[in-house]
Amino acid sequence: MHRFYDKIEAVTERQHITGKSRAELIDFVMGIGEPKYRADQIFRGLHERRLRSFDEMTDLPKVLRDKLTETATPSVLSIESRYVSVDGTRRFLMKTLDNFPVEAVFIPTEGRDTICFSSQSGCPLKCDFCLTAKLGLLRNLTAGEIVEQIIAVLNDVYGVGGETPHGTNLVAMGAGEPFLNFDDLLNALEIMSDKHGLFIVPNRVTVSTAGIVPKILDFAKLERRPNLAISLSSPTDELRDKLMPINRRWNIDALMRAAKEYEKTLKRGERFTFEYVLLGGINDSVEQAASLAALLKKYELKRVKVNLIAHNPAEGLDYQPPAAEQVKLFKATLESRGVSAYVRIPRGRDIYAACGQLAAKHEPNLVKIQNA
Numbered sequence: 172m173h174r175f176y177d178k179i180e181a182v183t184e185r186q187h188i189t190g191k192s193r194a195e196l197i198d199f200v201m202g203i204g205e206p207k208y209r210a211d212q213i214f215r216g217l218h219e220r221r222l223r224s225f226d227e228m229t230d231l232p233k234v235l236r237d238k239l240t241e242t243a244t245p246s247v248l249s250i251e252s253r254y255v256s257v258d259g260t261r262r263f264l265m266k267t268l269d270n271f272p273v274e275a276v277f278i279p280t281e282g283r284d285t286i287c288f289s290s291q292s293g294c295p296l297k298c299d300f301c302l303t304a305k306l307g308l309l310r311n312l313t314a315g316e317i318v319e320q321i322i323a324v325l326n327d328v329y330g331v332g333g334e335t336p337h338g339t340n341l342v343a344m345g346a347g348e349p350f351l352n353f354d355d356l357l358n359a360l361e362i363m364s365d366k367h368g369l370f371i372v373p374n375r376v377t378v379s380t381a382g383i384v385p386k387i388l389d390f391a392k393l394e395r396r397p398n399l400a401i402s403l404s405s406p407t408d409e410l411r412d413k414l415m416p417i418n419r420r421w422n423i424d425a426l427m428r429a430a431k432e433y434e435k436t437l438k439r440g441e442r443f444t445f446e447y448v449l450l451g452g453i454n455d456s457v458e459q460a461a462s463l464a465a466l467l468k469k470y471e472l473k474r475v476k477v478n479l480i481a482h483n484p485a486e487g488l489d490y491q492p493p494a495a496e497q498v499k500l501f502k503a504t505l506e507s508r509g510v511s512a513y514v515r516i517p518r519g520r521d522i523y524a525a526c527g528q529l530a531a532k533h534e535p536n537l538v539k540i541q542n543a
């Protein structure tokens with residue numbers, strides 16, 4: 172145990188440079204007496220070539236590599252285990268240096284790959300249908316820890332620095348409420364959008380919030396920003412108070428007003444999403460679908476689509492998935508009232524990688540194919 176903490180101390184004295192923007196990296200490089208252009212080489216080494224140690228950056232002189240190793244580190248996450256679903260989805264359970272769990276999920280799709288990443292370790296919100304909620308908030312992740320999840324997943328799937336043939340979409344829908352770690356999230360997205368790095372531009376990224384109203388309003392003011400999804404899951408306050416207790420702080424009226432403000436700032440052709448987790452017998456009736464459509468109409472929300480997500484059952488959660496027929500009816504009811512609705516196909520259910528299932532779960536009966 173003591174040796175572990177010694178290790179944290181030794182490493183945290185070194186700076187985690189994967190979370191530094193280009194400008195911060197220039198400051199850092201100049202601070203250790205090196206010319207500015209070295210920052211470019213290091214940035215490309217970390218983000219474009221996705222190298223995991225300075226020793227591999229052979230375009231840098233050996234003396235500089237040694238100096239970097241003494242003062243900084245490219246990596247603070249370790250992959251503890253990796254589970255592979257029958258549908259190709261991979262769930263990664265990582266650990267921070269101070270031993271907190273971080274989960275990310277790789278979802279291959281025909282057109283493009285999607286990586287679902289976490290913004291917090293655990294989550295402080297208490298959505299009743301979500302396993303992550305059971306962990307509580309462990310801590311916010313740093314920008315570097317957010318970026319490193321993506322690098323670790325891409326390297327695992329395509330090899331270190333390997334080309335990503337399908338391109339990558341990102342969704343901030345893993346553990347945590349992204350808008351409660353707003354600055355680090357935005358810093359991470361800025362770093363990841365650099366064309367000399369991962370080059371994942373904001374319109375390939377979707378951030379999902381449970382409804383942190385002031386941050387939705389801040390988000391609306393951003394010049395370059397990702398797509399937005401708002402998790403709703405109930406058309407009435409009475410039910411939403413129970414399903415998503417954040418509703419007691421900002422109710423549906425406050426949320427819809429913020430959504431309307433956001434809608435006003437959309438560029439031509441852009442839309443945003445409401446996510447609706449369908450819980451069998453709880454929020455999946457035709458009447459509730461009609462009342463959801465009426466709610467969107469009341470607030471004149473027109474540039475929206477609704478993603479319907481059938482609840483993923485898990486031990487410790489009291490809810491059941493909706494009947495397949497009910498999902499169809501719900502969708503048809505929305506569509507008949509002019510609301511675009513899509514049913515999201517659950518991925519990685521068998522490895523606890525599907526929505527709401529991330530809870531740092533170790534399952535002895537899962538196919539665990541790597542221990543780092």
Ligand code: SF4
Pocket residue numbers: 294295296297298301302303304345346347348381527
């Ligand atoms: S659904 Fe999202 S916001 Fe709600 S508890 Fe789970 S991780 Fe947190």
